Amino acid sequence: MSHPLVECIPNFSDARRPEVIEQIVSAIKAVPGTTVLDRHSDLDHNRTVVTFVGAPQAVEEAAFQAIAAAAKLIDLNQHEGAHPRIGATDVVPFVPIRDITMVECVEMARRLGKRVGTELGIPVYLYEEAATRPERVNLENIRRGQYEGLKEEILTNPDRQPDFGPAELGSAGATVIGARQPLIAFNVYLTTDDVSIAQKIAKVVRNSSGGLRFVKGMGVLVDGRAQVSMNLTNYRQTSIARVVEMVRREAQRYGVAIHHSELVGLIPQEALVDAAVWYTQLDQFEPAQILEQKLFEAMGKEESASGAGADEPDFIDQLAAATPTPGGGSAAAHTGAAAAALAAMVARLTIGKKKYAAVEADMWKIIEAADELREQLKNGVEEDARAFDAIMEAMRLPKDTETQQAARAAALDQATLHASQIPLGAAEKCLKVMALSLKAAELGNLNAISDAASGFTLARAALDCAAYNVRINLASLGDASPAGALLEKLDELEHNAVELEKKLREVLSERAPGILAKSLL
Numbered sequence: 243m244s245h246p247l248v249e250c251i252p253n254f255s256d257a258r259r260p261e262v263i264e265q266i267v268s269a270i271k272a273v274p275g276t277t278v279l280d281r282h283s284d285l286d287h288n289r290t291v292v293t294f295v296g297a298p299q300a301v302e303e304a305a306f307q308a309i310a311a312a313a314k315l316i317d318l319n320q321h322e323g324a325h326p327r328i329g330a331t332d333v334v335p336f337v338p339i340r341d342i343t344m345v346e347c348v349e350m351a352r353r354l355g356k357r358v359g360t361e362l363g364i365p366v367y368l369y370e371e372a373a374t375r376p377e378r379v380n381l382e383n384i385r386r387g388q389y390e391g392l393k394e395e396i397l398t399n400p401d402r403q404p405d406f407g408p409a410e411l412g413s414a415g416a417t418v419i420g421a422r423q424p425l426i427a428f429n430v431y432l433t434t435d436d437v438s439i440a441q442k443i444a445k446v447v448r449n450s451s452g453g454l455r456f457v458k459g460m461g462v463l464v465d466g467r468a469q470v471s472m473n474l475t476n477y478r479q480t481s482i483a484r485v486v487e488m489v490r491r492e493a494q495r496y497g498v499a500i501h502h503s504e505l506v507g508l509i510p511q512e513a514l515v516d517a518a519v520w521y522t523q524l525d526q527f528e529p530a531q532i533l534e535q536k537l538f539e540a541m542g543k544e545e546s547a548s549g550a551g552a553d554e555p556d557f558i559d560q561l562a563a564a565t566p567t568p569g570g571g572s573a574a575a576h577t578g579a580a581a582a583a584l585a586a587m588v589a590r591l592t593i594g595k596k597k598y599a600a601v602e603a604d605m606w607k608i609i610e611a612a613d614e615l616r617e618q619l620k621n622g623v624e625e626d627a628r629a630f631d632a633i634m635e636a637m638r639l640p641k642d643t644e645t646q647q648a649a650r651a652a653a654l655d656q657a658t659l660h661a662s663q664i665p666l667g668a669a670e671k672c673l674k675v676m677a678l679s680l681k682a683a684e685l686g687n688l689n690a691i692s693d694a695a696s697g698f699t700l701a702r703a704a705l706d707c708a709a710y711n712v713r714i715n716l717a718s719l720g721d722a723s724p725a726g727a728l729l730e731k732l733d734e735l736e737h738n739a740v741e742l743e744k745k746l747r748e749v750l751s752e753r754a755p756g757i758l759a760k761s762l763l
Contacts, residue, residue, distance in 0.1 A: 245297060245340075245341065246297060246298055246340065246341040246342040246346075247295055247296070247297070247339040247340040247341065247342065248295065248296065248297070248298045248301045248336055248337065248338060248339060248342055248347060248350070249293065249294075249295045249301075249336070249337040249338075249339050249424075250293075250294055250295070250301050250304070250305050250334065250335070250336055250337070251291060251292070251293050251334075251335055251337065251425075251507060252291075252292055252305060252308055252309070252331055252333070252334045253289060253290070253291050253327075253331070253332045253333045253334075254266055254289065254290045254291075254292070254308075254312050254316065254330065254331055254332065255288065255289060255312075255316055255318065255321050255323065255327045255329065255330055255331075255332050255415075256288060256289070256290060256312075256315070256316050256321070256330075257283035257284055257285050257287065257288050257289055257290045257323075258285055258288055260283075262315045262316065263281065263283060263290050263292075265311055265315060266290075266292070266308050266311045266312050266315065267281060267292060267308075269304070269307040269308050269310070269311040270292065270294050270304045270305075270307065270308050272304075272307065273296075273300055273303050273304040273307060274300065275296045275297045275299075275300030275301075276294050276295070276296035276300050276301060276304045277294060277295055277296060278292065278293070278294045279293045279294060279295060279508060280292070280293040280507055280508050281293070282506045282507055284325070284464070284506070286323070286324050286462070286463070286464040286465065287323050287324050287325035287462075287464070288321065288322060288323025288324070288325070289323055289325045289327070289332070291427065291506055291507045292308070293507045293508050295339060298342060298346065298350060301336070301350070302350050302353065302354055305334055305336075305354055306354060306357055306358065308331065309330075309331040309334065309358055309362065309364070309417060310362055312330040312331040312414070313330055313331070313362055313364060313413075313414035315330070316330035316413075316414065317330075317413040317414075318330060318389045318411075318413055318414065318415040319413055321389070324462045324463070324464070325462075325471075326382075326385045326388050327385070327388060327389060327415070328384070328385050328388060328389045328392050328415050328416045328418070329364070329389070329414060329415035329416045329417045329418070330413075330414040330415055330417075331414075331417045332415075332417070332418065333369075333381060333417070333418045333419075333420075334351075334354070334417060334418070334419045334420075335370065335419075335420050335421065335422050335425070336350050336351055336420070336421045336422075337421070337422060337423065337424055337425075338421075344371050344421055344423075345590050345593060345594065347371070347372075347421035348371050348372045348420075348421045348593075349609060349610075349613075350421070351368060351372040351419045351420050351421050352368065352372060352606065352610070353610075354419055355368055355372075355405060355406045355407075355417075355419045356406050358406065358407065358417060358419070359404065359405075359406030359407025359408070360406070360407070362407075362414075363407060363408055363412065364407050364412070364414050364415075364416065364417055365396065365404035365406070365407040365408060365409065365410070365411060365416040365417070366404055366405055366406040366407050366416065366417050366418075366419055367384045367404055367405055367416060367417075367418045367419070368405045368418075368419060368420055369381050369384055369418050369419070369420035370420040370421060370422040371420060371421040371422055372419065372420040372421045373420065374405055374603075377401075380450075381418060382450070382458070384418050385418075389411065389415045389416075392411060392415075392416060393411045393415075396409050396410060396411060396416075397409065397410060404416060422475070423475065423476060424477070424510050425473055425474065425475050426473070426474040426477050426482065426505070426509050426510075426513055427472075427473055427505065427506035427507055428472050428473075428474055428482060428485070428503065428504075428505060428506070429464075429469050429470065429471045429472065429503060429504045429505075429506065430469065430470045430472070430486065430489050430500055430503045431464070431467045431468070431469050431500070431501040431502050431503065431504070432467065432468040432469070432470070432493055432498050432499070432500065432501055433467075433498045433499045433500070433501045434467070434468050434496075434498045435463065435466055435467060435468060436468055436496075436498075437461055437462065437463040437468045438461070439461070439468055439493070439496045439498060440461030440462065440463075440468035440469055440470050441460070441461030442461070442492075442496070443459075443461065443470050443489055443492045443493060444459035444460050444461040444470050444471070444472070445459075445461075446488075446492050447459050447470065447472065447485065447488055447489060447492070448460075448472070453488075454480050454484065454485060454488060455476075455479060455480055456474060456475045456476035456477075456479050456480040457472055457473070457474055457475070457480055457485060458472060458473040458475065459471065459472040459473075467501060468498075470489055472485065474513075477510065477512075477513040477516070478512075478516075481513070481516050481517060481520065482513055482514075482516070482517045483516065483517045483520040483521060484520075486500070486503065486517075511532075512529075515527075515529065515532070557572075557576055557623065561573060566630060566634070567626075567627035567630050567631060568623060568626070568627045569626070569627070569630065569711075570707055570710060570711050571626035571627075571629070571630070571661075571664060571665045571668070571707075571708065571711040572622075572623045572624075572626040572627050573707060574626075574665060574668050574669075574672070574704045574705075574707035574708040574711065575619045575620070575622030575623045575625075575626055575665075575668045575704070575708075576619070576620075576623050577700050577701075577703060577704040577707065578615075578619040578622075578668060578671060578672040578675055578700070578701055578704035578705075578708075579615075579616045579619035579620045579622075579623075580697075580700055581672065581675045581676075581679065581697045581698070581699075581700035581701035581704060582612045582613070582615045582616035582619060582675045582678070582697070582701070583612070583616055583697075584679065584693050584694070584696055584697030584700065585608060585612040585675060585678040585679045585682050585694065585697045586608065586609050586612035586613055586616065587690070587693060587697075588608075588679075588682040588683075588686045588687060588690045588691075588693050588694045588697070589605040589606070589608040589609045589612070589682055589686060590605075590609060591686070591687045591689070591690045591693075592605045592682075592685075592686040592687040592690070593605050593606070593609075595687060598685075598686070598687060601685040601686070604681065604685055605682075605685070605686065608678050608681055608682055608686075611674070611678055612675065612678050615671050615674055615675055615678075618671055619668060619671055619672075619675075622664065622667070622668050622671070625664050626661075626664050626665060626668070626711075629657070629660055629661035629664045630661055632657040632660065632661070633654065633657045633658055633661055635657070636650065636653040636654040636656075636657045636658075637650075637654060639653055639654075651720050654720070655719055655720050655721050658715050658716075658718055658719055659715075659719065659724055661711075661715045662711075662712050662715040662716050662719075662725075662728055663728070665707075665708040665709075665711040665712045665715075666708070666712050666728055666731065666732060668704070668708040669704075669705045669708040669709055669712065669732065669735050670735060672701045672702075672704045672705040672708065673701075673705060673735050673738055673739055673742070675697070675701040675704075676698050676701045676702060676705070676739060676742045677742060679694050679695070679697040679698035679701060679746075680694075680698060680742055680745055680746050680749065682694040682697070683695055683698065683746060683749050683750065683753070684749045684753075688753060688754065691750070691753055691754045691757070692754070692757055695746065695750060695757065698742075698743075698746050702739055702743065705735065705736070705739055709732055709735075709736060712728065712729075712732055713729070713732070716728060716729065
């Protein structure tokens with residue numbers, strides 16, 4: 243069974259101090275579940291690109307640790323290099339590799355950006371697929387003026403305000419975080435030291451000045467040789483072979499040629515295969531003819547077959563077992579988590595649709611809030627079970643003497659009160675999920691409105707289940723004095739739930755009356 247895999251390619255503004263890069267890379271490697279695939283340091287650019295992969299959560303954490311390490315080790319006030327930059331960690335893109343969507347990578351970028359801004363005090367700009375403004379899709383626009391220019395503008399220009407973090411630059415500068423498709427960093431060296439020729443060629447080649455689409459480029463001097471430094475942002479639409487031939491043709495105009503080319507970081511196999519097919523004119527070529535691809539496919543099937551085994555019993559199986567836990571309170575939390583998942587799903591199905599562009603900011607808020615509630619409710623499944631176990635432990639305390647009886651009664655009341663507070667907390671979270679589901683039904687993708695309504699209904703049912711558990715626990719208290727405030731809170735939650743139900747019916751009868759029973763219209 244395959245698992246989600248994300249690639250991260252952070253760029254750090256240092257290459258001339260290997261010990262600094264080693265510490266940053268060590269911070270990445272220290273996070274379990276990540277694998278560093280490559281690092282590339284360019285002394286002229288004074289920039290290092292690190293490529294690592296792993297499970298989404300691990301990659302997100304490793305990126306944060308790398309940014310934190312770079313902030314301590316790199317001072318932008320002392321930095322010089324040929325490559326434009328605004329931060330110690332200049333740019334951090336997430337790239338979906340396997341079993342993960344671009345939207346999920348955007349969510350990673352947003353979470354990381356918020357954390358970096360809050361915990362590290364570093365201004366963060368979102369770019370590419372994660373951009374919050376059209377003008378911030380392109381990295382060049384965000385980097386305008388570089389560190390020195392941004393340091394002044396961020397203080398006074400509203401257009402340069404970051405998406406997260408403070409509106410001022412420290413020695414670590416700002417960091418650009420985003421999500422994008424696989425990018426090829428590709429440099430072509432010319433047989434000249436005249437950097438103006440490389441600059442002229444870059445201007446012809448890059449998309450922004452009328453050249454090839456999906457190509458970004460600039461001319462720089464590296465190792466005493468003119469270099470056309472490029473990023474290919476969609477190699478499927480604009481292939482490496484096409485780029486190389488255009489550079490070659492333009493170079494001939496100035497009486498120079500291509501000396502050699504280089505990759506910065508890694509390249510998808512498909513891109514190299516496309517180039518090989520183009521140059522060798524293998525018009526009848528099929529990817530299945532690649533030996534390694536056939537081999538990996540065969541090995542993958544063998545691993546999948548050998549890895550097949552009994553899974554851990556899932557929650558539903560545990561719920562059906564003849565054991566007191568998990569019980570109704572855990573089921574309420576589990577159902578509430580499912581409801582939150584549906585609210586987030588509807589929001590994700592809305593984002594990126596032109597028809598719903600005006601509500602995209604609302605959808606992101608739903609996603610972030612629903613995902614947080616989902617995690618809290620998932621944790622509530624175990625919390626509820628542990629709370630009941632604590633009651634059972636209190637009941638097993640000795641009761642032979644009056645002192646023991648008093649201690650047992652106090653412990654039992656304390657455990658029972660706690661076991662009441664856990665489902666009450668779940669009920670509060672379920673009410674919030676109902677509100678999010680209502681918002682998703684009101685503003686979200688109309689094609690998914692039944693999912694929003696389903697999430698609302700599940701959350702409503704989960705709230706009722708949690709309420710049953712609150713009341714039965716409070717009824718068994720020896721000292722009933724704490725029960726009043728909890729019951730009052732529960733009554734308020736149930737009243738608010740009824741009001742939200744009325745609003746949901748109004749939204750459904752307006753946007754999708756066909757899904758309502760006639761008695762509710």
